[in-house]
Amino acid sequence: MAEIVWLRRDLRRSDLPTLGAATALGGEVAIVFVLDPDGWAALGAPKRTFTARTLLATRAAYEGRLTLRRGDPVKVIPALSREFAAPSVHVSAETEPDGAARDARVEAALAASGVSLVRTGSPYAVTPGxxxxxxxxxxxxxxxxxxxxxxxxxRPPAEEPAGLRLAADRSDPDAWAEVERAAAVRDVALPDAxxxxxxxxxxxxxxxxxxxxxxxxxxxxxxxxxxxxxxxxxxxxxxxxxxxxxxxxxxxxxxxxxxxxxxxxxxxxxxxxHPASATDDLNHSLADLAYDEVPDRVAAWKQGRTGYPIVDAGMRQLLGEGWVHNRVRMVTASFLVKHLHTRWQVGAEHFLKHLADADLASNQHGWQWVAGTGTDAAPYFRVFNPTLQGERFDPEGDYVRRWVPELRGIPGSAVHQPWKLPAQARGDYPDPLVDLRVERAEALGRLAASRVQG
Structure with missing residues (x-):
């Protein structure tokens, strides 16, 4: 008999309250992770690789006793509860919409066999709600x-419980092989995990x-x-x-x-x-605002070929590292929404696909902050000027030169306005995709029109 600790967004051993809850009952503790095919496939490639590498490190932290199974948790967790003769399954409470719905289904399936799902702690210092x-x-x-x-x-950090006894690993070797394949992907320069x-x-x-x-x-x-x-x-x-x-x-x-x-x-x-805010505006005051989605312009933004160096540096960092500096996230988002007049959902989806730190709540609501549709939203009429942002926050141009090699020969802050230099100084770096002043005026004009319609 063993209590089960089912890991999800808590791939660690220290400061893990579920270990204490499971150990308090006096038996062995089985550490489990379920590789849900749908959820695994839905992860962007960098997040999937980073998660895979973290899983491998977590297995080592638990002395090789991390049971990995592949399948629908609604079926896999009850099956594991029978294998381990587990009276309870312990989890960190999940409050994201899909995760909470999954846990409710698993809880119902476990209850049919008399097994309880015990929630202790969450991925946050204070559980949402x-x-x-x-x-x-x-x-x-x-x-x-x-x-x-x-x-x-x-609460203070949880201490590892005295007398923790780990149950034997009952993994599916094919599941670990899938994790190892994902961990081996080297397309993006990710941090160690x-x-x-x-x-x-x-x-x-x-x-x-x-x-x-x-x-x-x-x-x-x-x-x-x-x-x-x-x-x-x-x-x-x-x-x-x-x-x-x-x-x-x-x-x-x-x-x-x-x-x-x-x-x-x-x-x-x-x-x-507000679970609907994962995909829809939280604040509907801009519901009548007109947007475009010009494929060539959106593609240039995604590729880091807009002709605005700080924007392009950020978008190339996203593709190269699976991470973007927060200030640059705001600048690139503002450019897409305000200068290219594109719905925030287009950019949010692209970021989720490429971020190793993809986090649904932070990503979606960060984008809505910029778009003026969320809580504490920046007013829609606040339009980041990428040239001024670059000059202010990358004053010597070092960040741009790192990510935009075409401009490495341009010294100092001049790198933020390459269109002012002779063509040979900027190589094949593109001309500006749009005129900032024209598109800012267009954005504000659309805002005024939406208020009249509203």
Whole structure:
């Protein structure tokens, strides 16, 4: 007999409350992961590869005793509960729409055999749905949410339970072969994976960039961010661990990092309460706004061939690393939505396909922030000028030169306006796809027209 811990977005061994819940019953604990063919195929290739590598590291962390099975969890988990004679299956609570619906189906299937599904903790410091207004309604604005979130607080990191005894591995070798094939893909320069790697990266950040994070976090030319988002997305490290470690660090950098974690939790909370916002506008005030979808222009944006260096650098970084600096995510998103007049869903889908840190809540609501259709949305009339953004946040042009090799011969900030230079200086780098002033005026004109119609 063994209790089952079913891992999903919690691929780690430390700070994992489900281990304590399972061990409290006194028997062995079977660590399980289910390779759902539909969910696995739906992942973008970089996220699938990064998850596969994290799974391999997680197997090692559990001394090879991670049972991997392939199939529909609604069938696989009850079958495993019978194999292990498990009274309970323990999970971190899932609040994303598809994951919550899956868990409800699994719970019903287990109940038919008298097995319980026990939820302990979640991928967040505060489980989405817990922080509410005094009248019980959810928050739709970040600032009051963050104040309530800080006031609510969170538990300290979970200690690994004493006396943890791991059940034997009962994996399907073919399932591990599939994971190993995915892990071997080298199309994108991904970071190393696994809990140990994540913790090392976090400690390096604490010892260095955290001190200047408040000032440097908007600079894509600097190594000023934690780069933990891929690890957070698969649960190789938990935000509760980060928040606990930050207690020993004062200053604006630590305060700003806590606020960024609060944003992540806010977006998860919004998605929990408004699952339709994964694909539709949360705020329908722009429902009558006219959009285009010119295939050649969208293709140029996806390929990093718009003629605007900071945009192209970001889009090429996305393809090359499966990650984009957050400031550049906003700039590239604004360009697609405001200058190319394209619906945010087109860009959000492209990002989910190529991001190793793909996170449904953060991605979709980050895009809606730019598009003016979400919570705390930037007003639609706020249009990022990519040239000015590049000059401000990549002042020497180092970020652009890294990702746009055609422009590496252009020194300093001149790289942000290559159209001002002789043609031979920019090689085959394209001319600007659109005129920024013309398209900004067009965007504002469409906004005014939508208000009249509305």
């Amino acid at each position: 817990r922080v509410r207004r005094k009248d019980g309604s959810p928050y739709r604005v970040f600032t009051p949410f963050s104040a309530a979130w800080f006031e609510h607080g969170w 696994g809990e140990e790697v994540a913790l090392d990266a976090w400690h390096r950040f604490l010892a260095g960039p955290l001190g200047t994070y408040d000032a440097d976090r908007n600079r894509p030319d600097l190594d000023g961010t934690s780069r933990l988002s891929p690890h957070l997305s698969v649960g190789a490290i938990h935000p509760r661990t980060l928040l606990a470690d930050l207690q020993a660090h004062g200053g604006r950098g630590a305060d700003r990092f806590r606020t960024e974690l609060a944003w992540r939790e806010f977006y998860a909370d919004v998605l929990h309460h």
